[in-house]
Amino acid sequence: MELALSLGDTSKPFSSKLSSKDLGFCMGLNGSSFNGKSEEKSASDHHPSPIQLDLLPFSPVPRAHHHQPSSQLRFPWLNVVSTEPGPMDGAGGGGLDVNRFPVAMAQEEADDGTTALSSPNSTVSSFQMDHFCIRNGRSKRDLFDVEISHDRASSRASDDEENGLTRKKLRLSKEQSAFLEESFKEHNTLNPKQKLALAKQLNLRPRQVEVWFQNRRARTKLKQTEVDCEYLKRCCETLTEENRRLQKELQELRALKTSQPFYMQLPATTLTMCPSCERVATATTSSATATTAAAATTAAKGNNSNNKDSSVTLQLANKPARLFPFSQLPQAQGAQSTS
């Protein structure tokens, strides 16, 4: 088993493109080959897909931009008929809408220069934000704060300093959050039209919707990172254990080599060596006397139940193992000196 470990945006698993800024983890397990992200594209094209963790309930869309076809404009609230109660209908009306400030919104829409919402072709219902009212028992003070916040919050820029107020944070109502969450499941990014539509639906500023989506994406990424870290940790433990096992095996092989000199007189057929890499591979013959040390030791230990690799290649110390009987070296290796 080999591991393909890459650091990058998990939303684009194993793509050839790796931004140095990508901090997400992506880890794959591959039964046959290394499939690293840093490799060229061809690598990932020809190997089985590695395991990939993905928390997202949808396929993340690359930066939305304005190219998203309008057919993708599917928001949960599109089912809402204007005459029917909206998803936040529990409000029962009469409550104070924390997030209302029509003037600011109108201004912002004008700034965006889009008339999407007023278009007769717009699929957005006329469901209005009167439904988003306070009903979670906020105090009067809370309401006051929120209104202050709205008064100040006409744009992204900081007119805060101008009126000498520090920024006040409003809490979105449960309904608003749920609504945003639903739409996030549909699209984790918004194009301007969608943003405006959402903002109007929820009676929030487009900037608020935008920020909410940004933060939501960040939360998703953070969660994914946590999962990936946990997974990497487990993989690391597994590899450490494997390494320990192999080290032990190597030690036993060395001991065997010194304590059993006639081990070196094994027929050449029992130990084969790759001519290119000069590594000894264990023989697959089942001759009793020619049982290879590796096979013997691992079998004796009986702890190789999870050792699926039946052709362990061993390399002793820093030099490739050369376990051929000296007498046979010339035949095996050509005209090499026997000294």
Added chain:
DNA sequence: CGATATAAAACCGTTACATCA
């Protein structure tokens, strides 16, 4: 057709605030 400029959108790290134990 590639290089460059520009604007918009997304990302990132951080701060400030609300809430809760």
Added chain:
DNA sequence: ACTGATGTAACGGTTTTATAT
């Protein structure tokens, strides 16, 4: 009433991307 931890809305700066020239 106070406090620290936690969650999250909001911000400013940076990077990425698409488009125009």
